[in-house]
Amino acid sequence: MREELVISNFDKYCVPKCELSEKRIKNKWCLVPYETGTYSGNMLCSFDDSPEDLELNISLTGWYKIYVCLLMYDGNTVNIKLSSDDSYFKIASRGKGWGADELEEAFWRCADMTDNKICISRKRLAYSSNSNIAWIRFTPMQYREVQDWKEFFSKPENKRLYATDDIHNKLFREKFQSIEDWNSCVKQYEDSDVEWLSLENIKPLTSGECATGDIETSSFGRINDRNVQEQVGVWYNDKALSNMIEAGHGMGVKMCSSMRAGAWGMGFPYTQSYFVNSFAEENPQLRCVDRDGQVVDALSYAYPETQEYIISEFVHMAKLGFDAVAPIFHRGIPYVLFEKPVADRFYELYGEYPYELPLDDERLNKLHCNIMTEFMERLRNALDEATGKNKTEIHARVMFSVYDSKCVGLDLENWAKKGIVSSIISYPQRIYELLEGDFWKDEEKSRIDLKKYSDYFAQTLNPALMTRCDFKNFIEPYENYCGKLCGPESLKQRILEFMDLERKYGTKIYIEIMPRIMTAEEYKDCAAILYDAGAERFSLWDTYERVPHSAMWSMVRRSGHKEEIKGFASRENEFHRRIKIIRIAGKYENRYKTYFGG
Numbered sequence: 001m002r003e004e005l006v007i008s009n010f011d012k013y014c015v016p017k018c019e020l021s022e023k024r025i026k027n028k029w030c031l032v033p034y035e036t037g038t039y040s041g042n043m044l045c046s047f048d049d050s051p052e053d054l055e056l057n058i059s060l061t062g063w064y065k066i067y068v069c070l071l072m073y074d075g076n077t078v079n080i081k082l083s084s085d086d087s088y089f090k091i092a093s094r095g096k097g098w099g100a101d102e103l104e105e106a107f108w109r110c111a112d113m114t115d116n117k118i119c120i121s122r123k124r125l126a127y128s129s130n131s132n133i134a135w136i137r138f139t140p141m142q143y144r145e146v147q148d149w150k151e152f153f154s155k156p157e158n159k160r161l162y163a164t165d166d167i168h169n170k171l172f173r174e175k176f177q178s179i180e181d182w183n184s185c186v187k188q189y190e191d192s193d194v195e196w197l198s199l200e201n202i203k204p205l206t207s208g209e210c211a212t213g214d215i216e217t218s219s220f221g222r223i224n225d226r227n228v229q230e231q232v233g234v235w236y237n238d239k240a241l242s243n244m245i246e247a248g249h250g251m252g253v254k255m256c257s258s259m260r261a262g263a264w265g266m267g268f269p270y271t272q273s274y275f276v277n278s279f280a281e282e283n284p285q286l287r288c289v290d291r292d293g294q295v296v297d298a299l300s301y302a303y304p305e306t307q308e309y310i311i312s313e314f315v316h317m318a319k320l321g322f323d324a325v326a327p328i329f330h331r332g333i334p335y336v337l338f339e340k341p342v343a344d345r346f347y348e349l350y351g352e353y354p355y356e357l358p359l360d361d362e363r364l365n366k367l368h369c370n371i372m373t374e375f376m377e378r379l380r381n382a383l384d385e386a387t388g389k390n391k392t393e394i395h396a397r398v399m400f401s402v403y404d405s406k407c408v409g410l411d412l413e414n415w416a417k418k419g420i421v422s423s424i425i426s427y428p429q430r431i432y433e434l435l436e437g438d439f440w441k442d443e444e445k446s447r448i449d450l451k452k453y454s455d456y457f458a459q460t461l462n463p464a465l466m467t468r469c470d471f472k473n474f475i476e477p478y479e480n481y482c483g484k485l486c487g488p489e490s491l492k493q494r495i496l497e498f499m500d501l502e503r504k505y506g507t508k509i510y511i512e513i514m515p516r517i518m519t520a521e522e523y524k525d526c527a528a529i530l531y532d533a534g535a536e537r538f539s540l541w542d543t544y545e546r547v548p549h550s551a552m553w554s555m556v557r558r559s560g561h562k563e564e565i566k567g568f569a570s571r572e573n574e575f576h577r578r579i580k581i582i583r584i585a586g587k588y589e590n591r592y593k594t595y596f597g598g
Contacts, residue, residue, distance in 0.1 A: 072095070162540065257320075265297070412424060
């Protein structure tokens with residue numbers, strides 16, 4: 001009869017022993033004594049350095065549920081894997097700020113431990129203050145439990161999640177040891193309801209050199225910006241992407257390459273760093289232009305050259321084997337304004353120039369939508385030519401509502417009707433022109449005085465485009481400059497407008513769930529509200545912030561189970577639990593806190 005194994009004395013099980021110390025020695029794992037009401041032992045700790053990797057000297061056979069218990073402390077992160085894995089998994093605890101008086105145990109995975117070991121690494125962490133593991137618990141599984149676990153995530157009708165991972169984060173927060181380290185971006189979605197995994201292509205934003213052309217002499221704003229610059233040319237390449245595609249397909253996950261549609265760079269203080277798009281730097285003549293002639297840093301999709309550049313990036317990704325490509329339209333606006341090609345086309349259509357018109361003027365918005373639709377059609381044709389008719393899908397990441405998307409030139413119904421896009425992902429962000437200044441030429445506020453407009457923006461703190469985000473599922477309608485309420489009146493209306501596109505044209509709809517980090521119970525409640533409002537699928541933006549928090553991920557990973565989610569408990573004490581520390585490093589912490597300031 002197999003019994004539960006709890007490893008709380010890491011000095012007993014970790015090899016090599018020479019990497020362990022009872023003192024905080026640089027590049028060694030420190031053993032820190034602790035005591036709780038459940039277990040006691042020697043916590044395994046590392047503090048902002050790079051000790052050698054460890055292996056647990058255990059011999060287990062059969063399937064186990066594996067739980068990892070971490071200190072609840074800001075930045076506490078550890079990389080862990082089975083010896084049979086080709087990459088490490090990142091696990092993090094929810095931070096509590098100052099003081100160490102609680103632990104968080106969370107379910108990691110089910111696994112066959114026959115001929116397997118546990119490996120622990122700190123080397124791959126570049127953006128974490130510490131790694132503190134209190135214990136690892138192995139609970140034996142019976143045959144029926146193993147079959148139930150495998151079957152739970154096998155039903156296609158529950159594959160309703162669309163995950164998007166930011167590749168930049170991987171280079172920013174980690175130190176690569178091999179190209180296989182990329183595979184953790186994919187393998188972390190094993191045993192989940194994830195249908196699609198979108199990897200955000202960062203090549204356009206890392207195509208520039210640092211200011212001096214020499215990493216060693218360049219000054220970076222953040223220490224981990226240097227980490228990206230050092231690693232991107234070595235590790236971010238087609239081989240890495242191909243490996244991830246293969247890993248995803250091996251798990252039955254569909255793979256997408258996404259890219260910010262406004263991939264032109266970053267503002268100060270990130271200028272003169274790697275956040276430089278070489279194409280944009282070499283083609284200033286392609287930039288957007290505001291109505292009063294001021295040049296905007298963003299490139300305009302009104303120019304064929306801009307479209308061709310973006311299309312070439314997506315075609316390259318499609319040829320690598322991605323199942324879909326996805327322009328990320330909720331980042332990098334504007335895409336088209338009043339530049340000469342726009343003004344000339346408007347004049348040809350209406351016999352006047354559009355400079356005095358607000359962006360939501362019906363005629364101007366229609367032209368902007370036509371330009372962006374032409375881009376999407378060109379993208380569709382280019383993908384068909386490169387990989388075969390409709391073999392590579394196009395997904396579009398868009399705004400809070402159908403209305404908000406159209407405001408920035410994204411005519412979703414037209415795209416769906418023409419069969420250009422296969423999926424639409426809605427992010428809870430509204431972007432609209434802020435026209436609150438005294439710069440109108442008439443009482444009806446239909447014409448803008450360009451001199452007054454320029455003078456206004458030379459003085460005001462307001463931007464020309466207002467961004468509104470709300471991570472509580474719904475953003476109230478706003479009044480435009482004419483006092484008219486704009487946008488859906490309710491969450492249900494917002495969802496149904498999107499779902500109408502699916503009903504009429506077969507375009508799959510995914511609704512974003514935010515914020516990134518919640519409790520398991522909060523996530524369940526949020527998902528249930530969206531299901532009740534008519535949503536069928538969910539999107540998970542920036543999953544690098546979600547998956548490592550195992551307590552929350554225990555709920556997120558199974559939220560595609562639409563018919564069952566309301567009955568899911570957060571499974572506290574099963575998937576996760578918090579444990580009070582009685583004593584740590586010789587100090588009692590359960591009654592009076594020993595740290596100053598509290």
